[in-house]
Amino acid sequence: MALIKKKSKINRDRPTIGVTGPDRGGGVAWFFSALAVWIAGGRPVRITPASPRTADGLQGLIVGGGADVDPSTYQQDNVLDEYLARTIQQPRKNIFQRIGRFTRWLYYPALFFARKLFSRKKGWSLDRERDHLEFQLIDQAVKKKLPIMGICRGSQLLNVYFRGTLYQDINTFYLEEPNPSSIFPVKRVNLKPGSRLAGVLGVEHLRINALHHQAVKDPGKGIEIVARERNGVVQGIESVEEEYIVGVQWHPEYLPQQKDQRRLFRALVQQARQVYHQIEDDDVQEALASPRAEALEELERQEEELLMSELNKNL
Secondary structure: OOOOOOOOOOOOOOOEEEEEOOOOOOHHHHHHHHHHHHHHOOEEEEEEOOEOOOOOOEOEEEEOOOOOEOHHHOOOHHHHHHHHHOOOOOOOOOHHHHHHHHHHHHHHHHHHHHHHHHOEOOOOOOOHHHHHHHHHHHHHHHHOOOOEEEEOHHHHHHHHHOOOOEEOOOHHHHOOOOOOOEEEEEEEEEEOOOOHHHHHHOOOEEEEEEOOOOEEOOOOOOEEEEEEEOOOOEEEEEEOOOOOEEEEOOOHHHOOOOHHHHHHHHHHHHHHOOOOOOEOHHHHHHHHOOOOOHHHHHHHHHHHHHHHHHHHHHO
């Protein structure tokens, strides 16, 4: 007699949150994302192209960023100097405030070297299997009304899913000053008052890190831009039609010491406790067997052209 697969019971106390990532080079991002989910009250489950299945069913989804690339390939010295100047080198702070800031500052070099240790060298390739997996997981989550948070490339992929477009290279926005690509929170972002994202974070201005070269251009159907840098680069989006879909261009998982960043994970877990459906193994396998989405094919075509252009410049 054929075995009948038992559906997993929805866990209201500690909901299962899927966290996507690459097969290689995503260990540090997974650790910090899983830690953030666990602290927020959820149960993190790692999902990669090589391990697309989840035995417990997903009640929420985090579409993670790209693979961790060796930080020495992008970390500018001026970023470290700038952050140092804003932390321990402040004569107006009393000794206890300066010690506290120094302790927090030590965290970033530690994170820098951890990412360097477990990262991979920068290469010119596309992760088509991961793209397809994440696109189908987003589709499943939207259909089942699951809460979704996109981080960095995950935010971009959310916008593409809803038929939005991307800037393939945002360096043209930084003609007067360099684009600080760093795990340090050196970029200032303004949030739209009254937006869901501003409500979750509890602020309308904050400093964030940034490790990206792409950004949302035209928002997709039902997607609203709710966070920007001063120069107009999009840093946050959300759905105005779905129950809970947000995307942030920065990496909140690397800022666990900041209360407002922890709120992003807590809000996702709180929403996950209220879901009535979840993504099961058979849902995932059926979705992965479906054809690749046209929007995803177009995105990868544009990225391949950009990668070839960059490769030719370096030859």
